[in-house]
Amino acid sequence: RERKLKERVESLGFEVEEWKTKYKQSKAEAYAAQTTLQKEITIMRETNRTLQLKLRDIEVDNDDYERQARNTTSSLEELESKYNVAIERGVLLEEEMRAGEQEREDLRIQTQRLRDELSDLRIEADITREKLRLSESGARRYRDLTPVRRPSGLNARSPTSSRTAASSPTVSTPPPVRSEISTLSDTPTPPSPPLSDASGNPMSKMLPPPKKNPLVQESTSTPRANLNVNTLKPARHSRGPSYATTTTPSGKRRTTLQSRPSVGSEGVPRSSSLYQIKGLIGRMQKIEERVHS
Numbered sequence: 001r002e003r004k005l006k007e008r009v010e011s012l013g014f015e016v017e018e019w020k021t022k023y024k025q026s027k028a029e030a031y032a033a034q035t036t037l038q039k040e041i042t043i044m045r046e047t048n049r050t051l052q053l054k055l056r057d058i059e060v061d062n063d064d065y066e067r068q069a070r071n072t073t074s075s076l077e078e079l080e081s082k083y084n085v086a087i088e089r090g091v092l093l094e095e096e097m098r099a100g101e102q103e104r105e106d107l108r109i110q111t112q113r114l115r116d117e118l119s120d121l122r123i124e125a126d127i128t129r130e131k132l133r134l135s136e137s138g139a140r141r142y143r144d145l146t147p148v149r150r151p152s153g154l155n156a157r158s159p160t161s162s163r164t165a166a167s168s169p170t171v172s173t174p175p176p177v178r179s180e181i182s183t184l185s186d187t188p189t190p191p192s193p194p195l196s197d198a199s200g201n202p203m204s205k206m207l208p209p210p211k212k213n214p215l216v217q218e219s220t221s222t223p224r225a226n227l228n229v230n231t232l233k234p235a236r237h238s239r240g241p242s243y244a245t246t247t248t249p250s251g252k253r254r255t256t257l258q259s260r261p262s263v264g265s266e267g268v269p270r271s272s273s274l275y276q277i278k279g280l281i282g283r284m285q286k287i288e289e290r291v292h293s
Contacts, residue, residue: 114287114291115291117287118284118288118291121283121284121287125277125280125281128276129277
């Protein structure tokens with residue numbers, strides 16, 4: 001029995017040794033596993049920390065991207081609003097351009113009309129100046145001959161002139177100037193057109209005047225000079241009338257003697273012509289200012 005117990009003790013000792021070795025081995029394995037796990041945990045912690053940092057960086061980048069997206073969206077909205085404003089301004093500018101073109105067309109038509117009116121007024125002023133020049137030349141010739149006529153008419157009257165003056169009872173009533181022109185020539189001359197006709201038909205004013213008889217043109221261009229010569233010749237030399245009066249009958253000669261005082265009253269039409277020319281010059285200046293403006 002003791003031997004059995006010894007064998008059992010020995011076997012138990014072997015088992016204890018085996019368990020010790022197993023324990024040591026398991027402990028070593030556990031330690032190795034624990035060390036490995038700790039290493040893995042450390043690596044995983046570092047990885048987790050790295051991932052968290054990356055995630056934080058990604059979140060920061062995401063915030064930046066979102067901010068950029070918001071800025072882009074706001075800038076896009078601003079661009080859209082500016083584009084809409086530009087479209088509206090373009091439409092308004094097109095409307096203004098159309099209105100400006102219409103206004104320019106109206107101004108061009110008005111300028112053309114004013115130029116036509118200015119040309120008509122210039123032609124009318126030229127005609128009025130020509131009439132004024134003719135009237136002034138006639139008045140000048142009449143003034144040159146008036147000092148010769150007055151003493152001869154007052155002091156030395158011939159019997160022919162006294163008989164002619166006595167035969168005409170209406171010497172003091174002067175007829176119009178056109179009667180002088182009609183008595184000095186047999187062929188009637190066409191009267192000058194009025195200012196309204198001259199301004200209304202500018203093409204007719206540019207046409208040359210019709211040809212006249214030289215004798216008739218002499219008598220009609222300077223009626224006062226011819227009239228004074230014809231009326232003074234009988235008073236100075238006691239001879240018959242000149243060539244212009246010989247072609248007319250005696251009744252017409254009386255009319256020339258009667259129309260003699262009307263020549264002295266030529267200052268009123270001349271002054272009205274001056275006023276008319278001044279008015280035309282003022283109108284031309286106003287039209288030129290409107291054309292330049």
